[in-house]
Amino acid sequence: MENPERTAEHFARIAERRASLRDACVSILASKTEFVWEIGCGHGHFLTAYAAAHPDKLCIGVDIELERIERAVRKRDRAQLPNLHFVRADVHDFLAALPEAGRFTTIYVLFPDPWPKKRHHKNRLIQPGFIATIATRANLGCRLYFRTDHREYFCEAQAAFESSPDWQIACEAWPFELPTVFQQRADVFYSLVAVRRGLG
Numbered sequence: 001m002e003n004p005e006r007t008a009e010h011f012a013r014i015a016e017r018r019a020s021l022r023d024a025c026v027s028i029l030a031s032k033t034e035f036v037w038e039i040g041c042g043h044g045h046f047l048t049a050y051a052a053a054h055p056d057k058l059c060i061g062v063d064i065e066l067e068r069i070e071r072a073v074r075k076r077d078r079a080q081l082p083n084l085h086f087v088r089a090d091v092h093d094f095l096a097a098l099p100e101a102g103r104f105t106t107i108y109v110l111f112p113d114p115w116p117k118k119r120h121h122k123n124r125l126i127q128p129g130f131i132a133t134i135a136t137r138a139n140l141g142c143r144l145y146f147r148t149d150h151r152e153y154f155c156e157a158q159a160a161f162e163s164s165p166d167w168q169i170a171c172e173a174w175p176f177e178l179p180t181v182f183q184q185r186a187d188v189f190y191s192l193v194a195v196r197r198g199l200g
């Protein structure tokens with residue numbers, strides 16, 4: 001049976017974590033509310049190069065692993081990029097904490113955990129519910145770049161975008177290429193671009 005005190009503590013911890021994330025987001029978004037978002041940025045290899053090549057764009061990388069974010073922050077500091085920020089957070093907490101004005105112009109999801117076992121597929125990031133949620137914070141025309149080396153996950157993600165009322169798969173080249181750590185280890189990989197569309 002559930003222990004009501006423990007459940008209350010659990011929710012209080014989530015609320016506290018999200019409140020401090022919200023403060024971090026408010027301070028990052030002080031200058032601009034539109035940003036390029038990388039989900040599961042690892043140690044920031046890709047987004048650091050991207051932010052250096054796009055000094056006019058605010059870039060935010062999110063990863064749940066503290067050690068990876070610490071490395072990413074060191075990279076950012078060495079490169080002295082004021083337009084680049086790394087935040088340690090679970091992606092769902094980040095979304096819940098993001099101030100209302102925050103909007104994505106571009107989203108990168110590069111080699112997310114594939115959760116290969118069938119009973120773990122529910123943990124995959126790209127799913128109909130998740131892409132519907134992020135669509136609510138994505139500007140019209142926002143591009144989402146998804147890449148994985150797991151063919152079956154790719155097909156599942158493709159099907160989710162194809163049946164989404166919010167996203168349309170586009171046949172476009174990637175405007176910025178830089179192999180991530182996981183891409184360098186992959187023999188083959190599959191990519192798609194989805195565009196946030198309007199109603200009608």
Ligand SMILES: C[S@@+](CC[C@H](N)C(=O)[O-])C[C@H]1O[C@@H](n2cnc3c(N)ncnc32)[C@H](O)[C@@H]1O
Pocket residue numbers: 039040041042043062063064065068089090091092110111112113180181182183
């Ligand atoms: C397979 S690695 C890929 C890292 C990097 N994108 C690359 O291509 O080299 C997946 C990354 O997603 C992060 N991650 C997994 N679940 C997450 C979550 N719920 N929220 C934020 N980051 C998450 C992991 O910590 C890890 O760094």
